[in-house]
Amino acid sequence: MVSRRGFLHWISAFSISDLVGIDAKALPSKAPSEVPQEQPNGAPAGRPQLECGNSLVRVRISGSSSDFWSLENRASGQIYRFGCPVFPLGGKAVPATLENVRAGSAPERLKNGVTECSFEGALVARPSLSLRMTFRIAPDNAVVRFRYSLENHGAEAIAFEQADGPLTYLSTSLASMSRVKEIRLSDFNSMLHSDTVSEFDIPQRWFAGRLDVAGPILIGEGEDKEALLLAYEHGSQMPDTFLRFDLQPDRAVKLVAVKGNYLPGQAFKVFDTVWMEAAVSRAAGVASQFRAFVRKYMEVDGESRRPYLFYNTWNFQERNKWWNGKGYLTSYNQERMLQEIDIAHRLALEIFVMDTGWHGKTGDWEVDRQRFPDGLKAVKARLDQHGMKLGLWFNPTMAAVSSKILAAHRSCISSWKGKLAEPGDVWGSEVSYPMCLVSEYSDAYADTVIRLARETGARYFVWDAVAQYGCDSPDHWHGTSANSEEDRSNSYAFQLPLQMVRIVEKVKRAYPDVIFDFDITETGRAVGLSFLSAGRYFLINNGPYLVNYDLPHFSETESDNIFFYPGTARTWICRRPLTYDKWIPANLLLTHYFPDDPASSQLVNMASLILGQNGIWGDLPKISEAGVQWIGEVMGRYKQVRQDVAESDPIRTGDVAGVYEVHEKISNGSNRGVVVLFSPTNGRIVYMTEHTPNQSFWATPGTKVSFDRQGHAVLESDMASGAAIGFFGVE
Numbered sequence: 031m032v033s034r035r036g037f038l039h040w041i042s043a044f045s046i047s048d049l050v051g052i053d054a055k056a057l058p059s060k061a062p063s064e065v066p067q068e069q070p071n072g073a074p075a076g077r078p079q080l081e082c083g084n085s086l087v088r089v090r091i092s093g094s095s096s097d098f099w100s101l102e103n104r105a106s107g108q109i110y111r112f113g114c115p116v117f118p119l120g121g122k123a124v125p126a127t128l129e130n131v132r133a134g135s136a137p138e139r140l141k142n143g144v145t146e147c148s149f150e151g152a153l154v155a156r157p158s159l160s161l162r163m164t165f166r167i168a169p170d171n172a173v174v175r176f177r178y179s180l181e182n183h184g185a186e187a188i189a190f191e192q193a194d195g196p197l198t199y200l201s202t203s204l205a206s207m208s209r210v211k212e213i214r215l216s217d218f219n220s221m222l223h224s225d226t227v228s229e230f231d232i233p234q235r236w237f238a239g240r241l242d243v244a245g246p247i248l249i250g251e252g253e254d255k256e257a258l259l260l261a262y263e264h265g266s267q268m269p270d271t272f273l274r275f276d277l278q279p280d281r282a283v284k285l286v287a288v289k290g291n292y293l294p295g296q297a298f299k300v301f302d303t304v305w306m307e308a309a310v311s312r313a314a315g316v317a318s319q320f321r322a323f324v325r326k327y328m329e330v331d332g333e334s335r336r337p338y339l340f341y342n343t344w345n346f347q348e349r350n351k352w353w354n355g356k357g358y359l360t361s362y363n364q365e366r367m368l369q370e371i372d373i374a375h376r377l378a379l380e381i382f383v384m385d386t387g388w389h390g391k392t393g394d395w396e397v398d399r400q401r402f403p404d405g406l407k408a409v410k411a412r413l414d415q416h417g418m419k420l421g422l423w424f425n426p427t428m429a430a431v432s433s434k435i436l437a438a439h440r441s442c443i444s445s446w447k448g449k450l451a452e453p454g455d456v457w458g459s460e461v462s463y464p465m466c467l468v469s470e471y472s473d474a475y476a477d478t479v480i481r482l483a484r485e486t487g488a489r490y491f492v493w494d495a496v497a498q499y500g501c502d503s504p505d506h507w508h509g510t511s512a513n514s515e516e517d518r519s520n521s522y523a524f525q526l527p528l529q530m531v532r533i534v535e536k537v538k539r540a541y542p543d544v545i546f547d548f549d550i551t552e553t554g555r556a557v558g559l560s561f562l563s564a565g566r567y568f569l570i571n572n573g574p575y576l577v578n579y580d581l582p583h584f585s586e587t588e589s590d591n592i593f594f595y596p597g598t599a600r601t602w603i604c605r606r607p608l609t610y611d612k613w614i615p616a617n618l619l620l621t622h623y624f625p626d627d628p629a630s631s632q633l634v635n636m637a638s639l640i641l642g643q644n645g646i647w648g649d650l651p652k653i654s655e656a657g658v659q660w661i662g663e664v665m666g667r668y669k670q671v672r673q674d675v676a677e678s679d680p681i682r683t684g685d686v687a688g689v690y691e692v693h694e695k696i697s698n699g700s701n702r703g704v705v706v707l708f709s710p711t712n713g714r715i716v717y718m719t720e721h722t723p724n725q726s727f728w729a730t731p732g733t734k735v736s737f738d739r740q741g742h743a744v745l746e747s748d749m750a751s752g753a754a755i756g757f758f759g760v761e
């Protein structure tokens with residue numbers, strides 16, 4: 031409970047002026063002795079509660095410039111102070127120092143157990159403006175999620191306008207930190223043709239040189255092995271960023287806007303910042319805390335976090351074109367889908383995703399009645415019979431030239447440099463106009479998805495081909511004719527990932543059990559933390575193309591894909607980005623593996639899948655009966671421990687594709703999970719687990735499992751088949 035009463039009373043006892051102008055280099059510090067002792071009920075005596083927290087961390091609100099709010103590690107007593115945001119308003123840098131800070135509405139408990147509390151006060155510099163600070167704190171996690179909202183209550187219009195400094199969201203000092211690390215989530219790697227995660231140590235000379243880093247995660251570690259984590263929720267690919275961390279010689283850091291974060295000269299009533307994160311934890315446990323936060327608390331509804339097993343029709347569509355000499359949509363019909371569903375069920379898969387081809391006109395997104403005369407009723411009935419769910423593919427930015435939605439929203443066609451975008455082909459359906467999602471079209475599209483969820487029963491949706499840039503129209507929500515084309519384009523690109531989140535949240539209000547994946551298999555897509563607050567990513571398609579490896583095209587009938595074949599090689603490409611799993615659970619980064627014969631390919635592909643990426647695609651009716659049975663059995667065992675695997679921090683020994691590559695995914699809580707060994711060469715390999723797993727195990731043939739006196743598992747395999755699996759805690 032947070033009291034609304036008497037902040038001034040508290041100030042008189044603990045003067046706000048004492049907190050202004052704290053020497054940044056002195057931070058962090060132990061809790062000041064003035065802080066009253068806690069009462070048995072957890073409430074500090076003698077002053078109202080301008081704070082919130084859990085057993086790990088406590089947030090205290092002050093509203094002053096350098097101690098705007100603070101974060102305390104309750105285990106160590108260390109306190110980290112954050113500076114106030116600074117807004118460029120009317121050409122002046124206006125610090126959001128607050129007076130009369132009070133608690134906002136009563137704390138609210140969200141569906142995922144997170145408590146939301148808010149505080150607000152008027153800006154000292156502009157009393158007609160108020161700032162609301164919203165904090166979301168989980169019951170058992172050290173990550174605090176927060177955002178600010180700046181509101182104009184006055185009659186006078188107030189607009190953002192370039193000032194001396196950039197819009198500053200957050201500032202703090204890392205002076206006491208001996209090591210500072212940047213974690214980047216969107217380094218597109220051409221060798222893999224995939225986004226990858228990168229970690230960099232930031233040397234002091236970068237601070238001295240006033241350089242900047244993108245993040246979105248920045249971690250400072252002290253000599254005392256305590257870590258402070260800062261992060262922000264947006265999306266883009268390196269090096270094109272919209273926010274960044276500015277470094278200063280005294281090891282102060284500021285999270286600032288780069289471009290597109292606001293529209294110069296445009297008056298606002300409410301300006302919401304992006305969501306941000308701050309956490310304090312033991313340095314050794316900070317990645318684990320953040321990963322658990324992403325898995326359990328960043329998103330409210332929870333369905334997207336369940337480690338379901340997926341099938342997608344796209345790979346067969348590609349094979350049909352490149353291997354069978356047919357079209358992408360030639361075999362896309364009810365009979366084939368029912369056949370695939372029955373096999374997918376035997377493979378123990380749960381969400382059956384129909385890629386491009388299920389629909390008629392884009393925009394209206396009606397089911398194609400030529401391919402599916404009953405409008406997917408038979409498909410849905412067959413899925414229901416097997417307890418499976420229906421998923422559908424979209425390009426949400428396209429509307430067919432004769433669609434009803436286009437007729438109703440012609441003003442939302444994307445435009446570029448004064449010209450409307452040209453209509454284009456969308457996988458063989460009617461030519462379609464690119465539509466702007468940073469316009470009222472976003473609501474029309476969300477309503478369309480809600481209608482489809484109702485009509486078809488679909489609960490999973492994948493978004494393809496959504497590029498970060500694409501519209502600079504003066505008639506939408508990203509600027510007017512008073513702004514430059516560049517400002518309008520940047521505002522579109524900045525808002526796009528946030529609008530995508532808004533669309534998902536709107537659909538979830540109607541159907542809380544929907545899952546959205548955003549396909550980021552190509553460059554130029556908005557990759558970062560923001561979409562993860564609502565949905566997940568579809569990470570890899572086929573990996574690299576011929577052009578990525580400077581390989582020529584030998585014939586017209588040859589696919590551009592290199593890693594398009596069953597066997598071992600493609601699994602190297604797909605497993606490499608499992609490095610994300612340290613920060614973002616692998617089951618939020620859908621990647622499909624091949625179920626094709628021979629058995630050795632099935633083993634190495636399924637051994638990879640069970641590390642969490644959870645997708646299968648391929649030509650299901652071509653799999654041998656023995657292969658279907660074997661995959662079904664392995665997936666059945668995986669399902670017994672998949673929640674444990676999803677919970678597990680990853681432990682990897684050796685390089686992907688090297689002669690000794692071992693993945694240990696055992697849950698700290700349950701001691702259940704999986705260990706997988708890979709090696710491309712025959713020969714005995716031994717691994718001893720870090721955990722002491724549950725001893726009810728199952729292992730692939732040729733793999734011996736024993737336990738030492740402490741209970742560590744020892745896996746020993748001849749590696750005759752390229753991979754070995756050990757499940758722990760299975761029947």
Ligand SMILES: [Zn+2]
Pocket residue numbers: 444445466467468469501502503506507508522
């Ligand atoms: Zn637009």
